[in-house]
Amino acid sequence: MIQYEIIKRPLLTEKTTIQKEQFNQVTFEVDPRANRIEIQRAIEQIFGVKVLSTRTMNMKGKIKRRGRIIGQRKNWKKAIVTLMPGEKIDFFEGA
Numbered sequence: 458m459i460q461y462e463i464i465k466r467p468l469l470t471e472k473t474t475i476q477k478e479q480f481n482q483v484t485f486e487v488d489p490r491a492n493r494i495e496i497q498r499a500i501e502q503i504f505g506v507k508v509l510s511t512r513t514m515n516m517k518g519k520i521k522r523r524g525r526i527i528g529q530r531k532n533w534k535k536a537i538v539t540l541m542p543g544e545k546i547d548f549f550e551g552a
Contacts, residue, residue: 460499507541
C-alpha cells in the first residue's frame, strides 16, 4: 500500500486535541486493511517524525434512521499514534 492510501485523514475533536497537548498523541482515520507497522511507517515517512507506539481500533458504524428507512454508516478504523518526546505534528501551522 502507498502511505497516502493508508492514512486517510486526521481526526480533530476536543478529545484528540487534549490528547495531543497532554500525551503527545495524534489520531487518524486509517485504511481498515492496514496494520500497526504499516501505519507507523506511513506516519514517519509522511510527517518526518519518530513514532513511539501505535494503537488501533475498529469503529463500528452507527445505525441511523430516517423515517421508516434504517441505514448504517460505514465501519472504519482509528489509529492513535504516540510520538517520541520532542516530536510534534501541526495541522494548522499558518492559521
